[in-house]
Amino acid sequence: MTWRFVLTGGLGLAAVFLVVAGGWIVFLPSASSAGALQPIPGEETRATVEALKPTKRVRPVVAVVGINDGTEITDYLMPYGILRRADVADVVALATQPGPMVLYPALKVEPQATIADFDAQHPEGADYVIVPAMVREDDPAALRWIRSQAEKGAVIVGVCVGAKVVAATGLLDGRKATTHWYSLEAMLREHPSIRHVADRRFLVDGRVATTTGISASMPMSLTLIEAIAGREKAEAVAAELGVANWDARHASGAFTFTRPFALTAIGNSLAFWNRETLGIELSQGVDEVSLALVADAWSRTYRSRVMTFAASADVVESRNGIRIIPDEVSASTTRMPAAPLGRKPAEALDDTLKAIAERYRENTADFVAMQLEYRRRVTPQ
Known part of the structure; x- marks a missing residue:
C-alpha cells in the first residue's frame, strides 16, 4: 500500500512522520486559497x-x-x-x-x-x-x-x-x-x-x-x-x-496540504491512548450510500476506527442488494455517537461531520472533509 493511498483512505502514521521528519511543516500554507465557486457554462x-x-x-x-x-x-x-x-x-x-x-x-x-x-x-x-x-x-x-x-x-x-x-x-x-x-x-x-x-x-x-x-x-x-x-x-x-x-x-484551491491539516493529522495520530473503536449497527435494507459516507467519514478522523455489528453473523442486505458481512455479532464496542443512516445521504454526511466536530473538535471535522474533498455545509445556529 503506497502512503499516497493511505492518505486518501485514512492518512496513516507513515505520512505523518514523513511530514515531521522533513521539517518543512512550517513552510506549509496556513490556509487553503478557497475561492468562490464559478458557474459552469x-x-x-x-x-x-x-x-x-x-x-x-x-x-x-x-x-x-x-x-x-x-x-x-x-x-x-x-x-x-x-x-x-x-x-x-x-x-x-x-x-x-x-x-x-x-x-x-x-x-x-x-x-x-x-x-x-x-x-x-x-x-x-x-x-x-x-x-x-x-x-x-x-x-x-x-x-x-x-x-x-x-x-x-x-x-x-x-x-x-x-x-x-x-x-x-x-x-x-x-x-x-x-x-x-x-x-x-x-x-x-x-x-x-x-x-x-x-x-x-x-x-x-x-x-x-x-x-x-x-x-x-x-x-x-x-x-x-x-x-x-x-x-x-x-x-x-x-x-x-x-x-x-x-x-x-x-x-x-480549497483543497491542499495546509499546516492545520498536517497538525491535525499529527496530533490525532499521536494520541494513540485516546483512540476508540466505534460500532455501527447494520439492519436489513440499510441505505448503502449513507452507510458508506458515515463509515468513511468516522474512519478518517485518526481518532476512531469503525466496525460493523448485527444481531447475528448472517449477511445483511442493503437497500439495493449489497450483501454486507458484519464484523461482529452484537456490540462489543462503543456505539457510534451519530449514525444517521435513515437520513438522505448528503444530510447524513453533514450530520456526521457535525458529530465529529462535537466529539473531536472542528479541526478534525475539517480534516475529514478535506480528505473527502467536500465543502462542509455548516448549519446556522
Missing part, C-alpha cells in the same frame, strides 16, 4: 451530458469494479447505490476475484459477480465501467479488464484516485482529467501527457471520465443519470439524496 454542461449518453443499449449496463483486498468504500458503494436507486440501468458490483471484498477503510461485502462472470454474461461488454480507488493501482487483472471494456465501447469512469487506475491502463494519455487533490501531482508526474483542468469536479474527454475526491462520485452519478434518463429523472434522484446542484463546479 451551459454549453460545457450540455456537452458533458451528451458525451455520457449511452450508445449501446436503451437500458445500459453499469459495472462497478474493485479488487478484493482494498477498494475504497464510498467510491465503490456510492455510484452503485445512486444508480440502482434511479433504476435507469442494470448495475452490478464486481470484484476481480471470487470471495468477499474488504473495502477500505471499513466494511466487508460480497461482490455480486466476478469480472469473469460478467464477461460470460455480457460478452459485448458494459455501457459504463465505474473504477474506484484501489490499494493497488497497477493490479494486472483490473487493468486488463478495464482495457478490454474500453475496447468494447464502454465509457470508463475513474472515481477519485480511481483516475490513477485508469491512467495506468493508458486510457488517459493525452486526455483532460482530474483526480483527488492529494494524488494529482503524482498522477501528472507518472503520466505527463495527461492535461489537468482545475476547478472541475469531474471531466469527460471522449469515452473516459474522471472525478476529484471521494465525494465527487455523487455529482458524477447524477450526471450519468441525466445522460441516461434526462434532467427530470436526475432532479428526482438528487432530491432523494439531498443534493441541490450537481454540475462540475469546484474550487480546486
Whole structure:
C-alpha cells in the first residue's frame, strides 16, 4: 500500500512522520486559497451530458469494479447505490476475484459477480465501467479488464484516485482529467501527457471520465443519470439524496496540504491512548450510500476506527442488494455517537461531520472533509 493511498483512505502514521521528519511543516500554507465557486457554462454542461449518453443499449449496463483486498468504500458503494436507486440501468458490483471484498477503510461485502462472470454474461461488454480507488493501482487483472471494456465501447469512469487506475491502463494519455487533490501531482508526474483542468469536479474527454475526491462520485452519478434518463429523472434522484446542484463546479484551491491539516493529522495520530473503536449497527435494507459516507467519514478522523455489528453473523442486505458481512455479532464496542443512516445521504454526511466536530473538535471535522474533498455545509445556529 503506497502512503499516497493511505492518505486518501485514512492518512496513516507513515505520512505523518514523513511530514515531521522533513521539517518543512512550517513552510506549509496556513490556509487553503478557497475561492468562490464559478458557474459552469451551459454549453460545457450540455456537452458533458451528451458525451455520457449511452450508445449501446436503451437500458445500459453499469459495472462497478474493485479488487478484493482494498477498494475504497464510498467510491465503490456510492455510484452503485445512486444508480440502482434511479433504476435507469442494470448495475452490478464486481470484484476481480471470487470471495468477499474488504473495502477500505471499513466494511466487508460480497461482490455480486466476478469480472469473469460478467464477461460470460455480457460478452459485448458494459455501457459504463465505474473504477474506484484501489490499494493497488497497477493490479494486472483490473487493468486488463478495464482495457478490454474500453475496447468494447464502454465509457470508463475513474472515481477519485480511481483516475490513477485508469491512467495506468493508458486510457488517459493525452486526455483532460482530474483526480483527488492529494494524488494529482503524482498522477501528472507518472503520466505527463495527461492535461489537468482545475476547478472541475469531474471531466469527460471522449469515452473516459474522471472525478476529484471521494465525494465527487455523487455529482458524477447524477450526471450519468441525466445522460441516461434526462434532467427530470436526475432532479428526482438528487432530491432523494439531498443534493441541490450537481454540475462540475469546484474550487480546486480549497483543497491542499495546509499546516492545520498536517497538525491535525499529527496530533490525532499521536494520541494513540485516546483512540476508540466505534460500532455501527447494520439492519436489513440499510441505505448503502449513507452507510458508506458515515463509515468513511468516522474512519478518517485518526481518532476512531469503525466496525460493523448485527444481531447475528448472517449477511445483511442493503437497500439495493449489497450483501454486507458484519464484523461482529452484537456490540462489543462503543456505539457510534451519530449514525444517521435513515437520513438522505448528503444530510447524513453533514450530520456526521457535525458529530465529529462535537466529539473531536472542528479541526478534525475539517480534516475529514478535506480528505473527502467536500465543502462542509455548516448549519446556522
